Amino acid sequence: MDLNYSTEELAFREQVREFLKTQLPKDLSESVRIGRTLSKDDHDRWHRILHGRGWLAPTWPDTYGGCGWNAVQRHIFEEECCRAHAPRVVPFGLTMLAPVLQKFGSDVQRNHFLPKILSGEHWWCQGYSEPGAGSDLASLRTRAVRDGDHYVVNGQKTWTTLGQYANWIFCLVRTDPNAKQQEGISFLLIDMDTPGIEVRPIILLDGTHEVNEVWFTDVHVPAENLVGEENKGWTYAKYLLTHERTNIAGVGFSQAGLEAVKRLARQQMHRGRPLIENPHFAARLAQVEIDLMAMATTNLRIIAAAAEGHAPGIESSMLKVKGTEIRQEINDLARRAAGAYALPFASEAVIGDNSALAPPEGTEAVAAQYFNNRKLSIFGGSNEIQKNIIAKAALGGRA
């Protein structure tokens, strides 16, 4: 047992810190820190900087331009990025589609698409969810009918994150309507510029536009954009979902969030003393910090096992559940700390003038983040689905 990083790991961390200190633009880290919504350009800039350093694709094999890092190094990189308030890299191409192409794609597909993911020429989004099929993904109804050397796609996808910026979408489509639910599904790559595609914004309760509906009306997709075999798409989809789980615990986000709450609670006053000294607030804060300390170690245990080649099983589900509970609790604490300043909309307050009447620093986005992050326990396999998985595995064939 040894809870400390090795000398090599510490040296690596130093290298990452130095990079972030010198290469991460200050305006980007400031936006992330205060919870401002990032523009497409913000995302692109950071993408290019990481690509320039060769650190864009930690999970890719070396042959495709990965970093050759093990699980512990990847963890260190993520932890440091969170601490430095680096933007989160948009994952749809890099960590979701790419592994599928690397394992199941044709040589032509790999050679064509992977470099464009790295360069940023292609911005991918995910066409999985449909209205009426939330956690029950396999009940999807978007149809693709083979017509010569094309598929003709009709149907609707939803919850398409940042679809407004994307120029490509990978989709699960039903190619055999008579097969059983999880059979008859295929995995298609679709250029968003193809006629018949319409992207409609979904405005969330906090006023943000981060997800979309994508409608397909007689969209013609070249047959060479089929990944793997027709009707085998469910296999690839499941493989992709295991990669969606990278950094599922969100330890770094929680640690950064907790620090932000502490800063706010040191500055907000209550009966003439900093709020952080109030015993009831301090108790909530300590409680979640203790939970986070434990979860960070659970996360490291799983990472250490992964670095030795053990594939995580239900541990991923455990980290998803506890990790999102902790992040949501931190969001709740942040809104609490802000007091009445949680009431106004962030958008106006942040973007408005910087007069003496501005709200206190750190209160701008707390309510929006609280509401927005209710999604954490819903998407990526709801926490209920995760508990089903854990129980089924633990009780085995026995119940």
Added chain:
Amino acid sequence: MDLNYSTEELAFREQVREFLKTQLPKDLSESVRIGRTLSKDDHDRWHRILHGRGWLAPTWPDTYGGCGWNAVQRHIFEEECCRAHAPRVVPFGLTMLAPVLQKFGSDVQRNHFLPKILSGEHWWCQGYSEPGAGSDLASLRTRAVRDGDHYVVNGQKTWTTLGQYANWIFCLVRTDPNAKQQEGISFLLIDMDTPGIEVRPIILLDGTHEVNEVWFTDVHVPAENLVGEENKGWTYAKYLLTHERTNIAGVGFSQAGLEAVKRLARQQMHRGRPLIENPHFAARLAQVEIDLMAMATTNLRIIAAAAEGHAPGIESSMLKVKGTEIRQEINDLARRAAGAYALPFASEAVIGDNSALAPPEGTEAVAAQYFNNRKLSIFGGSNEIQKNIIAKAALGGRA
């Protein structure tokens, strides 16, 4: 809307208080207050005192010797008894069997048994649960086979509360093994002195003996001890269970328990100040007190509706769940308040010498009560069963 008792109700409360002040033996209330286990004689004494006053059977119709109280009066009586630390009246004969006899028994049975319940000559216990049939009561397997003018009973009952003191037991027995589960059950009255009955103690985790197993081996029960019709016992059993729900919220017990915790927390010291001033302990205490204040009003709302003739529906289940959660939380607070003094067994500490080395007052039984009252959320229809009932009723035929 009026949250106050009427003048008549206040006068009634005064009458009850006066009675308790003058008639409740001090040693009994002291035993109840500190959580000492009551002896058979303790129970019998209080039973006789209430009988003497005519206040033993608040829920019985006047014709059988009831008090003629409405729901609000019954509530006031229970509330005052709890506040005065009166022993709880053993309910098996008075509030469980008696309503069944009054509604479904023969004249002979009513005339024979009801007066002996009031006089205390018969101490009843309940033969419902069986090993392997907890919340799923209808799966019971104890058999009764008709043989001339007798039934011959074989099988086993369990969780028989205070069965060691009882001389009569009412039992659910299976009289038609071929019928569907809830049919083929009959309701039998059995003299515990009949040959073939054996009572075996079950010792609980807190060392107490309050429940038993009752074994039946070729026990001959006169056929006239069948209540109602053969194979209709499930109907009577369900009717009985609705009466088990009297005072299901346990508001009075919780209020008395909360007062006890406060006394203890005023006396226990922490860093040289009374524990009750510690903000974290005070927060726990306030939280449960607030919950209890609300539940007391929920209880009164249901009682007021009952006094006007509305039969409570899922409200009983709601009170059961919330009421037991609150009582268990108060038990948890009591053990917390006692600190290290929760570790020793109450039995020795209470009954031992009263030297200067005795434990602080109020700490004697806290751990035992905490463990013992885990039963509250299990028996009388587990809280899970109650939630099933609530959800089924609320979601209607819709799910």
Added chain:
Amino acid sequence: MNFQLTEERQMLQDSLRRFLSDRYSVALHNDTLSSPLGYSATIWQQLAELGMIGALLAPEVGGYGGAGFDISTVFEELGRAGVVEPVLDCAVLCGSLLAGLDGAPTAREQKLLDQLIAGEQQLAFAHGEPSSRYERCWVETRAVAEGDEVVLTGRKSVVINAEAADQLIVSARETGAAGDRDGLSLFLIDPAIAGVRLRGSALMAGGRAAEVDLDGVRLSQSTRLGTAGQAANRIETALARAEVALAAETLGAMETATRLTMDYLTTRQQFGRLIGSFQALQHRVAEMLIEVEQARSAVINAAGHLEDLPHMRDRHIAAARNLVGRTGRRIAEESIQLHGGIAMTAEYELAHIVKRIILAEHRFGDADTQLERFIDLSAA
């Protein structure tokens, strides 16, 4: 003991419920959120015509209600529909400040009250400050007498309805230190006068608020409402009434959230079954229903003690707002979770309702603050 609404209150409830279920749509909600006023002037006028504002004020000052159960009846309905109009700020807070504690209102106060009841007057209470958090008497804004005038200097935070208000009621300290009950006064201010500066924002759950800067604002002494330095009781009473209103509003919103969730669970299919048939979700619905009943009882307790002695009144209010804060959060979060993503879209009613529930905790004290108050009042 009696838990039935009086006939009058039953009628008020019925007419409000009918009006709001006819008129208060999600589309209206979304339009209102981004509107310049932050509320609908039409709805406001119609609510006044329904007599809803008068129901919140006592007959002595021209209303025909004003008791705790009047307030809770009205606000439960407003909460059920997710109404964002500034009823609480104009009618309850400012109405109570104008109606005052003892004796009859002055002629000027009565005129404002009449206009208020008719829906012709918008008001805002400028009380909270950057360092006050939820303390009721933490006022650092100073009022300094200079001859016939008083000069106000300070900053008021998150003043709801300030931009729309014809008049602001501003609290300021004439003597003493921040936190003292003594020394507080109230002033009636036209927000257009010199030295008053506003910076407005839309509120996430509807309505608008402003930061208010008071930079040497010169007022006539006659703008003071009531006796100099003695406003603490009046402020506390107004806040007590507002807290009962807010608790009832949240209760109503909790009812709607629970109803929407039950409707969803009994119509939505997943894995080939109604999702309401999954036992794990059923148990959570059962727990939600229990919490709603607890919240209802807490609101009854608070409303029923609103006319009680301040100490008793405030203890019940703190209890109710703590309970409603806690259970409200649970209902809001569970409603979203049991729905899934749909609950988070602005096109769906629940999105508005949960924002009302959660952000109510940020007015006059969240669950923790209320717990502290309850502890202090219980020890006293």
Added chain:
Amino acid sequence: MNFQLTEERQMLQDSLRRFLSDRYSVALHNDTLSSPLGYSATIWQQLAELGMIGALLAPEVGGYGGAGFDISTVFEELGRAGVVEPVLDCAVLCGSLLAGLDGAPTAREQKLLDQLIAGEQQLAFAHGEPSSRYERCWVETRAVAEGDEVVLTGRKSVVINAEAADQLIVSARETGAAGDRDGLSLFLIDPAIAGVRLRGSALMAGGRAAEVDLDGVRLSQSTRLGTAGQAANRIETALARAEVALAAETLGAMETATRLTMDYLTTRQQFGRLIGSFQALQHRVAEMLIEVEQARSAVINAAGHLEDLPHMRDRHIAAARNLVGRTGRRIAEESIQLHGGIAMTAEYELAHIVKRIILAEHRFGDADTQLERFIDLSAA
């Protein structure tokens, strides 16, 4: 970073687990609960022969372990089996007090340590007092020097293993006020000497304790362990080691409770189905499993920082004991609830396990006390 047990610790774990699963039955448990000693002298001797006591002490004092992960490895196994023998009190607490902080133990101390490791010495630490609650330096018992002698007066509360102990280690104050770190000393006392009075009780979760009255107990100055008035560090280190042990013990007990619950859910039928097939119960099992992993991580953090600087060490220990206290309660209560009544009978293993879990919170500080410590240490 490495989360594997060393080979030696793996062997220790295996041999303990094998021995306890062979020998530590529910029947033994029930017999022991009501026995005069409160523990089994046979089991105690066998544990010593297995080298279990030596594993808890450092090589410098005759053991072959003594690090945080040695303690956590041993106690997780003791917890899994629900062992009631006074390993924590004799070997960890008193062993650490005798092994001391700096320098080698004296000859007398080393002799006691050798006997302890061999299983030939029973000890008890008489430290807690009626008003100390869980404060580590709250000692009101006074030690007053009179020539070559010291006179002890005071009362010690719930001293575990006091009756069985050949020697008591008693804390007393030579100078200062209750709560001061300065002024504390430790004395080694034969409990049979004049002025010492014991009143014993069985403990609900196994073992026995006594109230200890010290009525002018006259001791030789040579009975003092270490420097006069400087015992606080030694006490705090011993308590830190005991808290790591206790947290690991509770973790082991949580594992057993969870395992028994899963076994029960997969064998017990109700309403014609395995009860483990009910989704509401499945989700609760999933939550239990998550909490056990959290507790395991918390214990690793505490054990891994036991040799760290006191401030860092104590912060991790407070965190671990808070988390284990909270999650332990949840596991204990959920295990009972998911079983139903059977869980509460003394004939069933779980009854003993849940008592160990819950009552562990009553040693050295419950979850709230640990939270306060964590807050204090985080602010420092």
